[in-house]
Amino acid sequence: MRELLLCPPDYYGIEYEINPWMSRARGAEAALAQKQWEQLHATLSKLDCKVHLITPQPGLPDMVFTANAGLTVGRKFIPSNFRHKERAGEQPFFAKWMEQRGYEVSWLRENLYFEGEGDALFSGDALFCGYKFRSDIQSHRAVADMLGCLAISVELVDPRFYHLDTCFCPLPDGGAFWFPMAFDDYGQRAIREHVRDLIDVSPEEATHFSCNAVVLRCDIVLPEGAPQLMTKLEHRGYRCHALPMSEFIKAGGACKCLTMFMPQRESVS
Amino acid sequence: MFSETIELRGHIIDSLILPKVLDQILTHGANFKIGEIEIGKKRADQSFARIEVSAETAEALDELILRLRQHGAEVAKREDAQLASAPADGVFPRDFYVTTNQQTFVRFDGKEIEVQPAMMDSAIAVDRKRGAARAVKFFDVRKGDEIIVGHQGVRVVPVQRATSRTDVFQFINTIIDADEPKSAIIRELAGELQRVRRARGEIAVVVGPAIVRTGAGQHLVRLIESRFVDRLFAGNSFAAYDLERALFGTSLGISPDLAFARGGRENFVRAVNAIREVGGIAAAIKKKIVTSGIMHACVRHNVDIVLTGSIRDEGPIPGVTTDAIEAQKVMREKLTDVTHALLLATLHHSLAVASMLAPTVKTVCVDIDPSAVERAVEHQPLQSIGLVTDVEPFLRELTDYLSDSRVRD
Numbered sequence: 001m002r003e004l005l006l007c008p009p010d011y012y013g014i015e016y017e018i019n020p021w022m023s024r025a026r027g028a029e030a031a032l033a034q035k036q037w038e039q040l041h042a043t044l045s046k047l048d049c050k051v052h053l054i055t056p057q058p059g060l061p062d063m064v065f066t067a068n069a070g071l072t073v074g075r076k077f078i079p080s081n082f083r084h085k086e087r088a089g090e091q092p093f094f095a096k097w098m099e100q101r102g103y104e105v106s107w108l109r110e111n112l113y114f115e116g117e118g119d120a121l122f123s124g125d126a127l128f129c130g131y132k133f134r135s136d137i138q139s140h141r142a143v144a145d146m147l148g149c150l151a152i153s154v155e156l157v158d159p160r161f162y163h164l165d166t167c168f169c170p171l172p173d174g175g176a177f178w179f180p181m182a183f184d185d186y187g188q189r190a191i192r193e194h195v196r197d198l199i200d201v202s203p204e205e206a207t208h209f210s211c212n213a214v215v216l217r218c219d220i221v222l223p224e225g226a227p228q229l230m231t232k233l234e235h236r237g238y239r240c241h242a243l244p245m246s247e248f249i250k251a252g253g254a255c256k257c258l259t260m261f262m263p264q265r266e267s268v269s
Numbered sequence: 270m271f272s273e274t275i276e277l278r279g280h281i282i283d284s285l286i287l288p289k290v291l292d293q294i295l296t297h298g299a300n301f302k303i304g305e306i307e308i309g310k311k312r313a314d315q316s317f318a319r320i321e322v323s324a325e326t327a328e329a330l331d332e333l334i335l336r337l338r339q340h341g342a343e344v345a346k347r348e349d350a351q352l353a354s355a356p357a358d359g360v361f362p363r364d365f366y367v368t369t370n371q372q373t374f375v376r377f378d379g380k381e382i383e384v385q386p387a388m389m390d391s392a393i394a395v396d397r398k399r400g401a402a403r404a405v406k407f408f409d410v411r412k413g414d415e416i417i418v419g420h421q422g423v424r425v426v427p428v429q430r431a432t433s434r435t436d437v438f439q440f441i442n443t444i445i446d447a448d449e450p451k452s453a454i455i456r457e458l459a460g461e462l463q464r465v466r467r468a469r470g471e472i473a474v475v476v477g478p479a480i481v482r483t484g485a486g487q488h489l490v491r492l493i494e495s496r497f498v499d500r501l502f503a504g505n506s507f508a509a510y511d512l513e514r515a516l517f518g519t520s521l522g523i524s525p526d527l528a529f530a531r532g533g534r535e536n537f538v539r540a541v542n543a544i545r546e547v548g549g550i551a552a553a554i555k556k557k558i559v560t561s562g563i564m565h566a567c568v569r570h571n572v573d574i575v576l577t578g579s580i581r582d583e584g585p586i587p588g589v590t591t592d593a594i595e596a597q598k599v600m601r602e603k604l605t606d607v608t609h610a611l612l613l614a615t616l617h618h619s620l621a622v623a624s625m626l627a628p629t630v631k632t633v634c635v636d637i638d639p640s641a642v643e644r645a646v647e648h649q650p651l652q653s654i655g656l657v658t659d660v661e662p663f664l665r666e667l668t669d670y671l672s673d674s675r676v677r678d
Contacts, residue, residue: 125312126283137286137341141279141315150313153284153341186285194283268313 002049005260010056021252033247065257069094070116072263077103080116114139118163123170130164149268154187179206209254223254272323274345299324350422355414364418376422393417444655459670470608475502477615481510488664493566500573505582513540515562541584549587614660616641623648
């Protein structure tokens with residue numbers, strides 16, 4: 001059974017602006033955010049998985065986005081090194097929580113920016129890693145060294161899709177759905193060369209954070225607003241669970257950003 | 270050119286980072302040379318590439334490196350050059366670095382300094398206080414001078430071949446054999462010389478006695494009169510043959526105007542004596558003893574004449590530098606600002622000059638002996654043209670084109 005880590009949105013809010021979605025002038029509605037998160041929690045809990053919760057911390061509004069806590073493979077947890085100081089305070093809480101549950105915490109060098117599962121997603125035996133806006137390409141090499149796996153670095157070029165998990169979602173059948181224009185030409189070619197059966201998401205649906213989805217076997221939990229994508233996924237045998245995510249999209253996140261797999265993979269092979 | 274060595278590590282092949290970095294270098298107008306590449310064998314193995322990146326300016330290089338760093342490029346660490354003291358006057362330390370004629374930089378105290386001048390078969394002396402590095406010959410070195418040993422911290426930047434056709438040198442870069450047509454090349458050369466003259470470049474002409482003996486002297490005179498020669502390098506014999514012809518109508522006793530004329534060698538010796546008698550070439554011209562010929566044209570048109578001697582010289586004619594070391598110094602000094610060199614029908618003098626030229630000097634070598642042409646152009650492999658031909662028709666055709674206003678330039 002897959003295990004997931006979520007963080008209740010007790011302290012969630014738009015308190016700073018570190019991506020194009022965030023605007024303090026257009027803050028998130030706390031009650032609605034709470035309701036949307038609870039819907040996500042409930043939906044995931046009903047699927048074939050076990051959900052863990054980490055205690056939220058005051059002053060760390062983005063801790064709710066647990067995908068950026070780090071990357072877990074087997075019993076190894078690689079904590080993130082956040083690019084923005086506003087989020088750096090989350091790191092020790094996540095690392096301690098994982099350590100207390102028996103995970104081996106493997107630290108990256110302090111000068112390597114790496115934002116966890118937000119920028120590192122397995123497809124097949126390759127770990128696809130996004131770089132430029134948040135994670136540095138140098139961190140990919142270090143992660144590949146730690147895990148002993150193939151890391152394919154792809155450059156993100158659209159600041160709205162600043163993390164890999166905002167524009168690329170691998171599927172268990174070896175395919176993926178993605179928004180190609182979020183990548184440079186070389187990144188697009190690298191993904192096309194390594195991932196068969198790609199589903200292109202339209203620009204309109206991509207801006208609804210449709211790629212920011214949690215995939216659990218045949219179930220896909222994604223933000224609402226992507227009817228075309230859902231049709232394509234359902235045609236391939238997936239069950240889609242569309243959820244309202246408006247209050248989290250205001251901060252540049254949705255279903256996947258709110259979820260970290262523990263582990264994302266049991267092993268790299 | 271300014272350059273820096275970068276290193277790429279990781280899954281740079283699967284991620285297409287290597288082609289991306291190479292493409293970015295080229296699209297920013299810079300060049301690259303892959304020094305080392307190791308491709309991972311297994312799927313999870315990482316690869317490595319060391320790439321030398323060079324750009325026209327230091328600023329362009331910095332900006333490019335900054336961009337490449339975003340894609341994981343790391344600037345390779347450079348070590349300082351190693352120094353050792355010269356053990357005695359005129360002796361380099363063992364393992365001293367031997368220079369090429371290419372632009373060379375040395376690194377010491379963490380900074381890179383260009384070696385001046387770019388001079389082949391020399392050592393590099395470093396003056397730490399002045400932050401200077403100079404190429405030195407044996408006669409330049411004094412006991413205790415700090416000389417670079419080994420290759421560490423030394424970087425050579427070869428002249429790059431242009432990717433687009435800008436002139437005949439970059440277009441051809443080869444030797445035209447005796448049985449190949451030459452008119453088109455000579456016409457292009459004429460155009461190039463006209464451009465050089467307008468751009469105030471400095472043209473050096475290195476000449477051998479065959480020019481006088483084949484009757485090509487008159488064409489060289491036209492070249493001088495048309496201001497296409499700034500400096501003339503020759504030996505004692507060349508000057509003597511030319512002066513003999515001016516004084517007696519022969520060169521080494523032979524008149525090029527008479528089909529079967531044979532004369533004695535004595536005219537040659539008498540000509541040398543005549544010049545020695547008046548104290549030199551300029552004096553002979555001033556006194557109207559010499560009223561024609563190449564030397565005459567040079568003096569009349571203020572062309573710098575650099576005459577150096579050899580073992581077989583008669584005389585010598587006053588003004589010929591006979592001390593070999595002194596001659597090297599004079600020639601180097603007179604070649605400093607030369608932009609174009611015509612090496613015409615003289616093997617040893619051409620080789621001596623070619624070995625002293627900066628790599629950027631464009632060179633034309635004309636000789637009837639293919640091996641002479643080959644040896645002379647090898648010093649400037651990307652900036653030279655060799656023509657295997659008698660020098661007389663070459664010079665005749667060149668001067669005809671130069672006087673023809675229709676020559677394209």
